[in-house]
Amino acid sequence: MSSKVRTRFAPSPTGFLHVGGMRTALFAWLVAKQGGGQFILRIEDTDQKRKVEGAEEHIVECLAWLGLIPDEGNKERIRQSERVKNGIYQNWAEKLIESGRAYADPYSPEQVQEFRAQAQADKKPFLYRNHRPDNPPQWEPGLPLRFKSEPKEYVTHDAVMGDIKTGPEVVDDFILIKADGFPTYNFAHIVDDTDMEISHVIRGQEFIASLPNYRNLYEALGIEPPIFATVPHIMNEQGNKKLSKRDGAKDILDYRSEGYLPETMTSFLATLGWNDGTEQEIFTVDELVKKFSLDRVQKSGARFDERRLLWTNGHFIREMELSELYKKVAGFWPKTADKYDDDYKKKVLSLVQERLKYFAELPELSSFFFEEPPVDKNLIENHKKLKQYDKSQLKEMLETTKTKLEGIRNFKADAIQKALNELLEQTGEKPIVLFSLIRIAVTQAPASPGLAETLEVLSKDVCMHRIHRQIADFQV
């Protein structure tokens, strides 16, 4: 066997990619990079009926988002459908016919279905090989070609699952080439993996039951099998089935458009079913390349918990340099921010950075910095302390505040904080009363960054205006 590491991601272009497929791709990429080898993208489009327009580009884009750039098959996409034209599968099929390990299937799908129904009625497992025709016709276009299996026991080693023991009853005659002339996945992937010198076949759990069949075919073909690695599925939030699109699994690119970082997705996906045995919770891509190993991948499925994803993203956002973060959030500002310059927006961003969990939250967290918010009476009426005060008392506090702030020469956070502290003494009020009142007057928001910093960024004029507005509101 070649010692070169070559892995592949082999999706079918039938729709968008979700976290399950993405994680499988990530694992394959990590194994390739770790071994100094290649990562290959191969589009499994032998089922022309299920092909979805644009799905292929979508897959490439998803991979690129996480930096999983295929070493082959990116620009010159490797598509099975094109390899069909080259006659590769045909050649291998003919070899199998010659060696007596493949035969034309004379039955229609309906007839096969009847056999299957009969077996079910008899409560017996259905095996096609029990219905092998005695004298199969010559194989010709329009007839499916079946593999002639030689059932036996196997102990199949899987890099994730360990040794899997199976009996001969799971080995059967399966279709190699369909009536439409296209090879099935079961046949095509083995030919392709061999042809492309794939060293590790890393794929989802749905293929584990087919492994004995593949072993049998590898033997018939005289090919040394690659290393198998079967990755368990990511489960839905209820934990009762594999994550699927029907079940609300999101398009990977949705996370990008909501403002999740690629490093978040990479770390999150890798640690969903894998860990390095230490207490490290978050990994950079470089760390993963160094530390990842298939034998520490969990054997059972893990639930997809978006709250952990959110936490991971918040972590990366907080760690980021302001200027870098500023570039990344470019498309996420509220529309009203357009009129403001970079400097102002950067200041706002620095205040909301530690509160931001994903970029799409930015408008909600920052809108009052860019537009005058409407006065929201509920904020005071529902405030646990402020609701106990008369409007006239609140009005008086604000007027005192206004005068005090008016007198600040250099409207900076430390000077403002000093003034605010003096106001506490002056009015004899608790911070929770006075500061809450000012904060509401100025932001009209249930939450905001620190008061002094917020006032500074907003500027003296704006603060004066908004406090005045609140005072006026008390008079009505």
Next chain:
RNA sequence: GGUCCCUUCGUCUAGUGGUUAGGACAUCAGGUUCUCAUCCUGAAAACACGGGUUCGACUCCCGUAGGGAUCACCA
């Protein structure tokens, strides 16, 4: 139903015969002169069950239960 795989806090997990069963997310409480968030401290929270093996089982074996995958001319 057959076959294969799996089973530690609500969730993701550490753990490979002797541990006060550890961490993280989430939750709750306290602290950081206002809110939210961050940060810090703390709390609650788990070995599915039943048999063995053993001086001793979360760890090994068997069974039961539960969960998942698969049984296409789909991948």
